[in-house]
Amino acid sequence: MKNTQDTNQKRRQFLQKGAAVTAIAVAPGVMLHTAAKAKPVGEAVTDAVRWGMLVDAAKCADGCDACVQACNEENGLNLLQKPHDAEDEMWDQQIPKWIRNVKVKDNLTGHVTSLPMMCQHCEHPPCVDVCPTTASFRRADGIVMVDRHLCIGCRYCMMACPYKARSFVHEVVEHKLTRTPRGKGCVESCNFCVHRLDNGQTTTACQDACAKDGHNAITFGDLNNPDSEVSKALKEQSSTQIRADLKLNTGVRYRGV
């Protein structure tokens, strides 16, 4: 009898200690240094911000893949080695792509439009609806991403996404970057360079690369802030959501398509 009481007492003390540790773990982060405009590094994101993008297809140069290359380097996608026994065609289909260069041809006029296609960061994302583990989730600030700790690689989300935005990692990832952890057996997709945004930066790698090459086809920013560059650009001229009929309220908008 006494023993049991002792055990219970110890358990209670242990649980109390556990609770104290949890509180400590939250507190120091809150006091970390703050960035100028963006969210403080140590604070949770909120829905005060909704990250979004405008792609002007009229400015997207045919044959240019600066954004794709920049994305691959930023997130270490280019570090994945082709397995020795993989066939070229199969590898090309399977290698993860966060941005795809898409060409759309108007069959009546013959006019060809090229545009970068990536996760559209839907407000009502089908990929999140179908995920059995809650690995696929939408952050408060509108970024839709995969929590690889929970992803079981079922690939339901790949089937559910109308934009073919997601890739499955088929091979062991030997080389990865600290800022973008990724490995075999999980699904992944564009996350608007979330590591940059969380650390106080306000641009994505694709946007920077496009601007550096002088095309300026990509504008990125906070859709909730009427004074942000992207909000102003969207207000000024018409734009469209791809497959607007699905009513997903995408965070990526297009012009010139």
Next chain:
Amino acid sequence: MKVRAFEHGLLLALAVVLLAMAGVASADDKAGWKSGTSLAATQEQSCVRDAAFMRRNHMEVIKHARIDTVRKGVRGVDGSLSECIACHVNKDDKGAPIPVNQEGQFCAGCHQQVGVALDCYQCHATVPTH
């Protein structure tokens, strides 16, 4: 009453397991086996918690941080895995970092000894990178 007997049984089982683990450790020590260490650990630099706590609970600390970071976007968290690696990575003769999951290194050393899979590095970088 049955419940109490069950609890006693559990405690007994736990004691047996602990004794067995101690046995394994000493056997390995005799065989010249060295657990993984790092400069930071040997110099007793201040970790995010004290060493005794971290030996048993580091996974809980890291797990808490990972949820805050991935799902809520909190960075610079106390207990981030990248900070663990930045501190505990060893360098070779030429000053190049040795992956923490390589045999005998800080993470792999203990995990090998106790036979616990080290899954973090299927996705996470094993040396500090950008």
